[in-house]
Amino acid sequence: MGLLSGLSSPADLKRLDESQLVELAAEIRQLLVEKVSATGGHLGPNLGVVELTIALHRVFDSPEDPFIFDTSHQSYVHKILTGRADKFDTLRQKGGLSGYTARAESEHDWTESSHASASLSYADGLAKALALTGRGDRNVVAVVGDGALTGGMCWEALNNIASGQDRNVVVVVNDNGRSYSPTIGGFATNLAKLRMQRSYDEIMDHGKKTLKSMGWVGERTFEALQAFKEGVKSQVIPTEMFPELGMKYIGPVNGHDMDQVLSAMTYARNYEGPIIVHAVTEKGHGFAPAVNDVADQMHATGIIDPVTGVPVSEAAPDWTSIFAQEVILAAEQREDIVAITAAMAGPTGLAAFAERFPDRFYDVGIAEQHAVTSAAGLALGGLHPVVAIYSTFLNRAFDQMLLDVALLDLPVTFVLDRAGVTGSDGASHNGVWDMAITSIVPGIKVAAPRDGGQLRELFHEALEVSDGPTVVRYPKGALPEEHEELMRLEDGVDILRYSDSSDDAVDVLLIAVGSFAGTALAAAERLEGVNVTVVDPRWIVPVAQSIVAMADDHDLVVVLEDGIVRGGVGSLISEALSAAEVDTPLRRLAFPDVFPLHSSRSELLAEVGLDVDGVVDSINRWLAPSTEN
């Protein structure tokens, strides 16, 4: 492409003539649509920050001025401007470009967690470090969305940032009015008031006039005139939100007007002390199918047609859609069922529930900790809340689950989508910790359905529990083939395959957690000269007594799970066996204790030996008489 082809660093960007930046923005949008439509990724958010990111790299000096992108799903433009434009064909694929900032990729990437609302805390700490190490003249720039700003961490950080008036933290609020769906709550209303002081169009128009016509004075106040001289509207707009924190505020600026954003960033760079720049942007800007996508303005898309935006293949029925149906069914049957999401009604399957039962649905914003304690409050009031959340985001709310819910024996059902290995979203999106962290909560009951039918059953079983928290966890993606049990034991364990233990062959008890039932059954078929019993515990916490008894009748116990190996189901069963003085050896096929890089779920599972080949190889190795295993 024209301008982009000569651009491999922010220094190149600084060499362009200012008049070329609008053309550059158009090229970047074209690249984004072309590449992200072929790989999938966060298209809408990145289309919305093209001008903002150009202005940031033009005005500030990354990496000496550290840039922190909140969540960092909107960092594609930053990647393009920091020499990675040619890698977009590999986006989110094994060995390719990460979908988030990644320190191994570039010195311009300072962070890599994709959990929201952390940027301002990073910025606060970095600014303190720069001040202490003689680099206090640098600016730390944090780009944070209005969605991320609904997270409590941001406000804890702002509280601290405001108290460091000698530190240069530039908080760029990228206000597109949306998380996935429109951002909700008192904060969002306040931000909207700021945005709507005058109508949106008027802001855009006003900004242009202020910036372009040097003779304009009108009836503005002295403060506004000063601001005008500096190229932006910098008077404190009469709203309590930011000024009461003690933060300088400028804006709102039209985040798609290059002149305005350049002026705002220049003002922010020259301002001494912490400052908020409020930029109004549009998610999906410049790509009509994204702008017109009512669900989430193409927040995150799969592979799509680059012209129409239509997905190239139809989505297969997935776990989320089963939950979506069952939670509505449950609420029809029981008036005490209410549902909570932390800004993810669509992705967790609660959107239809929200339409059907608007009074029994709560979107609390990106606020997982609050979601859980708020659920505790609902339960205290006699209701049975269902907290639908991605497994990875439950990490945030462990203390609330432990002490605000479980200590009080409150009936809250946690439905964990994307549990286990998720893959393409990289290290910080994998749901491999939930079994380890939930299983240490006293009194909790955790279920891992093996297929859609079991999800229906176990979800309703969970709702029947009235004395403490329950968890139902299931992975990302399409539903697997269903496997009917041969028999259900009294404590709920399903036998999926019997071994013929009458011969002299070794008897292996293969315990398949959740969606690994199919893998375990296929592996059992391929193991030669071994009698394999396959069971699905269904409820993985607490450990069923029948599992302990069966282990005693076998020569080897193998536990197959896609959570981390330490503290997982294998560990729990191992402890149960030793408590019962059952000395059958136990082996774990689980996720190793590492942060995996991004690649597809199936690639990652194969890499760590959690596919059929891996299971067969491991068991053969463990049973081989000559090995040291």
Ligand SMILES: Cc1ncc(C[n+]2csc(CCOP(=O)(O)OP(=O)(O)O)c2C)c(N)n1
């Ligand atoms: C702790 C946490 N909860 C939920 C999410 C899922 N999530 C990713 S981006 C996003 C919306 C972010 O909205 P905003 O900050 O306004 O950025 P935008 O995409 O609108 O630019 C959500 C809810 C997350 N990444 N982290």
